[in-house]
Amino acid sequence: xxxxxxxxxxxxxxxxxxxxxxxxxxxxxxxxxxxxxxxxxxxxxxxxxxxxxxxxxxxxxxxxxxxxxxxxxxxxxxxxxxxxxxxxxxxxxxxxxxxxxxxxxxxxxxxxxxxxxxxxxxxxxxxxxxxxxxxxxxxxxxxxxxxxxxxxxxxxxxxxxxxxxxxxxxxxxxxxxxxxxxxxxxxxxxxxxxxxxxxxxxxxxxxxxxxxxxxxxxxxxxxxxxxxxxxxxxxxxxxxxxxxxxxxxxxxxxxxxxxxxxxxxxxxxxxxxxxxxxxxxxxxxxxxxxxxxxxxxxxxxxxxxxxxxxxxxxxxxxxxxxxxxxxxxxxxxxxxxxxxxxxxxxxxxxxxxxxxxxxxxxxxxxxxxxxxxxxxxxxxxxxxxxxxxxxxxxxxxxxxxxxxxxxxxxxxxxxxxxxxxxxxxxxxxxxxxxx
Amino acid sequence: xxxxxxxxxxxxxxxxxxxxxxxxxxxxxxxxxxxxxxxxxxxxxxxxxxxxxxxxxxxxxxxxxxxxxxxxxxxxxxxxxxxxxxxxxxxxxxxxxxxxxxxxxxxxxxxxxxxxxxxxxxxxxxxxxxxxxxxxxxxxxxxxxxxxxxxxxxxxxxxxxxxxxxxxxxxxxxxxxxxxxxxxxxxxxxxxxxxxxxxxxxxxxxxxxxxxxxxxxxxxxxxxxxxxxxxxxxxxxxxxxxxxxxxxxxxxxxxxxxxxxxxxxxxxxxxxxxxxxxxxxxxxxxxxxxxxxxxxxxxxxxxxxxxxxxxxxxxxxxxxxxxxxxxxxxxxxxxxxxxxxxxxxxxxxxxxxxxxxxxxxxxxxxxxxxxxxxxxxxxxxxxxxxxxxxxxxxxxxxxxxxxxxxxxxxxxxxxxxxxxxxxxxxxxxxxxxxx
Numbered sequence: 001x002x003x004x005x006x007x008x009x010x011x012x013x014x015x016x017x018x019x020x021x022x023x024x025x026x027x028x029x030x031x032x033x034x035x036x037x038x039x040x041x042x043x044x045x046x047x048x049x050x051x052x053x054x055x056x057x058x059x060x061x062x063x064x065x066x067x068x069x070x071x072x073x074x075x076x077x078x079x080x081x082x083x084x085x086x087x088x089x090x091x092x093x094x095x096x097x098x099x100x101x102x103x104x105x106x107x108x109x110x111x112x113x114x115x116x117x118x119x120x121x122x123x124x125x126x127x128x129x130x131x132x133x134x135x136x137x138x139x140x141x142x143x144x145x146x147x148x149x150x151x152x153x154x155x156x157x158x159x160x161x162x163x164x165x166x167x168x169x170x171x172x173x174x175x176x177x178x179x180x181x182x183x184x185x186x187x188x189x190x191x192x193x194x195x196x197x198x199x200x201x202x203x204x205x206x207x208x209x210x211x212x213x214x215x216x217x218x219x220x221x222x223x224x225x226x227x228x229x230x231x232x233x234x235x236x237x238x239x240x241x242x243x244x245x246x247x248x249x250x251x252x253x254x255x256x257x258x259x260x261x262x263x264x265x266x267x268x269x270x271x272x273x274x275x276x277x278x279x280x281x282x283x284x285x286x287x288x289x290x291x292x293x294x295x296x297x298x299x300x301x302x303x304x305x306x307x308x309x310x311x312x313x314x315x316x317x318x319x320x321x322x323x324x325x326x327x328x329x330x331x332x333x334x335x336x337x338x339x340x341x342x343x344x345x346x347x348x349x350x351x352x353x354x355x356x357x358x359x360x361x362x363x364x365x366x367x368x369x370x371x372x373x374x375x376x377x378x379x380x381x382x383x384x385x386x387x388x389x390x391x392x393x394x395x396x397x398x399x400x401x402x403x404x405x406x407x408x409x410x411x412x413x414x415x416x417x418x419x420x421x422x423x424x425x426x427x428x429x430x431x432x433x434x435x
Numbered sequence: 436x437x438x439x440x441x442x443x444x445x446x447x448x449x450x451x452x453x454x455x456x457x458x459x460x461x462x463x464x465x466x467x468x469x470x471x472x473x474x475x476x477x478x479x480x481x482x483x484x485x486x487x488x489x490x491x492x493x494x495x496x497x498x499x500x501x502x503x504x505x506x507x508x509x510x511x512x513x514x515x516x517x518x519x520x521x522x523x524x525x526x527x528x529x530x531x532x533x534x535x536x537x538x539x540x541x542x543x544x545x546x547x548x549x550x551x552x553x554x555x556x557x558x559x560x561x562x563x564x565x566x567x568x569x570x571x572x573x574x575x576x577x578x579x580x581x582x583x584x585x586x587x588x589x590x591x592x593x594x595x596x597x598x599x600x601x602x603x604x605x606x607x608x609x610x611x612x613x614x615x616x617x618x619x620x621x622x623x624x625x626x627x628x629x630x631x632x633x634x635x636x637x638x639x640x641x642x643x644x645x646x647x648x649x650x651x652x653x654x655x656x657x658x659x660x661x662x663x664x665x666x667x668x669x670x671x672x673x674x675x676x677x678x679x680x681x682x683x684x685x686x687x688x689x690x691x692x693x694x695x696x697x698x699x700x701x702x703x704x705x706x707x708x709x710x711x712x713x714x715x716x717x718x719x720x721x722x723x724x725x726x727x728x729x730x731x732x733x734x735x736x737x738x739x740x741x742x743x744x745x746x747x748x749x750x751x752x753x754x755x756x757x758x759x760x761x762x763x764x765x766x767x768x769x770x771x772x773x774x775x776x777x778x779x780x781x782x783x784x785x786x787x788x789x790x791x792x793x794x795x796x797x798x799x800x801x802x803x804x805x806x807x808x809x810x811x812x813x814x815x816x817x818x819x820x821x822x823x824x825x826x827x828x829x830x831x832x833x834x835x836x837x838x839x840x841x842x843x844x845x846x847x848x849x850x851x852x853x854x855x856x857x858x859x860x861x862x863x864x865x866x867x868x869x870x
Contacts, residue, residue: 010609013483037473042608045480048448173477174445 005029005039013046020059027063031162037169044166044175052180057222058229060180064188065230067162071109071138071194076146078107079285081197081233083277084186086219087119089207089357090244094122094152095258096266096274097281099310102150103301104278104294106285109145109193110152111159119207119357120254120366123154128252128331128376132320144317150310152318159192177209183222187230197233197284199277200224204432205242207353213238213432224435233284238433239273243351243386246270250365250379252331253400259325262308269385269430275299276431332377334400338407340414342390348418349425351386355417359410363401378402380414386425440464440474448481455494462498466597472604479601479610487615492657493664495615499623500665502597506544506573506629511581513542514720516632516668518712519621521654522554524642524792525679529557529587530693531701531709532716534745537585538736539713539729541720544580544628545587546594554642554792555689555801558589563687563766563811567755579752585745587753594627612644618657622665632668632719634712635659639867640677642788648673648867659870668719673868674708678786678821681705685800685814687766688835694760697743704820704865710734711866767812769835773842775849777825783853784860786821790852794845798836813837815849821860 003025011018018026026043029035052060073080081101085091094112102108112122112134123134134154136144144151157164163185170176190198200223203209204216220236227234246267248257260266261274279294288294301307308325315322324330360366364375382397384390396418401407438460446453453461461478464470487495508515516536520526529547537543547557547569558569569589571579579586592599598620605611625633635658638644639651655671662669681702683692695701696709714729723729736742743760750757759765795801799810817832819825831853836842 006607006609013480013609037471038476038604039608041473041476042480042610045448045477045484046609049480049484169473172441173474174441174448174481175477 005035009039009043009046012043012050015050017053018056018059023056023059024063027060027067027162031067031165040166040169041173041175044170044173044178044181047180048175048178054225054229057180057183057226061184061187061191061226061230064160064162064166064184065191068160068192069138069158070192071142071159073107073109073142073145073194076107076142078105079197080107080109080195081199081281081285082108082110082190082193082195083199083201083281084190085201086203086209088203088241088245089119089353089360090246090249090254091120091203091241092125092246092248092254092258093201093270093274093277095125095255095311096261096270096307097278098150098152099262099314100274100298100301100307101278101281102148103306103310104282104297105287106281107145108150108281109141109195110150111155111189111193112152113155120249120251122152124374124376125251125254126152128255129315129320129324130330132315133318136318144314148310148313148317150314152314155189160188163188179219179222182219183226186223187227191230191232195232197281198227199280199284200234200236201277202236202238203241204238205240205353207244207357208241217433220433220435235280235284236435237277237280237431240428240430240432241353242428244353244356244382245273247382247385248379249356249360249382250363250400251374251376252333253379253381255324255331256328259308259311262302262311263305264302271302273430275302334377334379334402336401336404338399338401338411339395340397340399340411341393342396342418342420343392343415344420345392346390346420346422347424348384348386348388348390349421349423350419351382352417355413356380359413359417362406362410362413363399364403364406375402384418386428390420440470444474444478444481447478447485450485452488453491453494458491458494459498462495462502462597466502466600475601475604476608476610479605479608479613479616482615483610483613489660489664492615492618492661496619496622496626496661496665499595499597499601499619500626503595503627504573504593505627506577506594508542508544508577508580508629511542511577513540514632515542515544515630516634516716516720517543517545517625517628517630518634518636518716519625520636521638521644523638523676523680524554524788525681525684525689526555526638526676527560527681527683527689527693528636528705528709528712530560530690530746531696531705531742532713533585533587534697534749535709535733535736535742536713536716537583538741538745539717539732540722541716542580543585543716544576544630545585546590546624546628547587548590555684555686557587559809559811560686560689561587563690564750564755564759565765567750568753571753579749583745583748583752585749587749590624595623598623614654614657617654618661621658622662626665626667630667632716633662634715634719635669635671636712637671637673638676639673640675640788642679642792643676652868655868655870670715670719671870672712672715672866675863675865675867676788677863679788679791679817680708682817682820683814684791684795684817685798685835686809686811687768688814688816690759690766691763694743694746697737697746698740699737706737708865710737769812769814769837771836771839773834773836773846774830775832775834775846776828777831777853777855778827778850779855780827781825781855781857782859783819783821783823783825784856784858785854786817787852790848791815794848794852797841797845797848798834799838799841810837819853821863825855
């Protein structure tokens, strides 16, 4: 072989820029099994330290796209726009904004993931709905999208399989949190879905992957720049994930909160963020001329119940029981409930989102490894959020649990997650930047 | 498993210091096959970027030693001292200094390596001597050492096998040139030999692994500090490798030059460096009180022929034909010879050692990969060295070759290796620093 893999590793290690051919050689060779896991692992760690130029990120993403199929949705009229979130605690915006954007005329082909560590996953939440199928064939995916204008599916092995193989390696070699690798992983899967535009929600804060604003901005900028060079209409929002979003954290409890939000009775932060993200999707789909106009359209879909009806339609189209919308008792329900009392008077100044996510995982609602089983019935519902006054003994949250043995540790973690002080905390804007 | 490998990789990636237990877990797990090549490759690349603390290097070296046997030489009286060179072009000092040091009363258990890329290897040179066996059992190794006071052997799989496995991985993952990994690799094998002291010759210059003095000093300092913490008497010399050492580059031609040097007729630079290194071995073995006194002793062994007789004895003890010492025609000899004429009058200001090494490899005397076969008869003998005046048409070197097809490329590389100018170059000291 003329191109020696060890020389490519060395070039990146020494800060050089790889050509398109060199990146192609690496990704094709790795997908085809000619390049070993150990050489790829060394390369990934070199990328972690040296980063990649914009041209390298584009080339890497293109190769990952080319490793599989790209869905052709051109026979379905209208602009296809999706949303991607970098993951947070209590982040059920997909369940709210996808139906709202679809009701506002956007075609929404949404492929989501499962939860990992302290963050939840859209697929796990959707599967709380009895009968709901996320593992659609490409034919079913296309059929649901054409008839409902919205589909909520899981990844298939046919889209960007190189990303799947690379991600599994990154997961065990401490090379997940590298911006070039995150960007190419997200965008390769999204481009393969067949979309025209993408709104990215980059979370920042204690419960997010990126803990500082600078990191979040760097990721958002790389996503927007790379997506545009791949021909996508792009918009990125940097949003707060310092406390959980909304009040519910878990699976079935988040589905209930999403339906409540689509009924116009949701928490303010979840409603605001869902409307904002959906509005940007509407703009990218050319369904409104300005963001203000788009917000107005999305709010109408919320008030009129058009979004709720889209959600009902997609549940039905994907084999789920649409009656859950009117009867939450059809969703999995934990056997026990426990209130967590406040230990002092004051004002809530912080709720550590990562800790709430971990407590939820300990209850059984999340997974430590990609193949762990999860309990969709358990969860946490917050009664107090940052800025709320609280009296000693008042309930901070309800813990819905099945396994009594896990309760003491969960209560301990949650108690520490709530910070109560005498002074009102400064207001934190929910949307910190739009790019 | 409580200690997750991915967490250890992450700790090093983020600049943390691994504990002795953590390093032990990694090396034992890797040796035992429970830790995969890809996790180790990611770890090695993280070490490349983050380095290791002195305590980490000691722990790593200890674990590599513990992966195999440590030869117990306590029943052989006297201090055992070895020399290690980081590798150069034309560096045959081992063949000269080991017999000289042994003649001066040092017990010299020397385990050497084979050549790789443009640098030669002591074992390849020794095997030019008909019958000479370097693959000794530990029993033979000990027996030759006890009877001759000197043994010149190849590595056995029983000494530091973890280093062998790690080195093979480093070789294909661009993680060879990392000081902590170099230090632990060198010292684990040397400690396992059963020595009390070690003189290290760190080469610097165009033909060396380390091309700048600062890099060479950093390596020398890490070797001395780590070796001392492992209980060895240590001395490091930083020496010039900007032009080849001596005049002969190859295998049989280097054996001839070594014998000539032991007969007192060798080139000045090779003689000087061999005496200097041997003198430091004599000091570490407590066979002299000062370096001056030691130099005096070593020079005596040269002048009296005591060193030459030691070389004869070790050849005989290891199955070789000692008559080569008096009859070089018993060594492999190339079929053809070609002189390389100077293209202008002037003074030699530089001879690119790496280029001469590559030319020699192209002739067939060196190997590109660890398993390539080599031709021990071919080589290059320089007639001009840096500082020598030269007239146009005069021979710069003789090329001893077997394969006519390779000659044009070799001549081209060699022509470019010699730099001829009008001005005398500044003098470069051979020994640049002693630690």
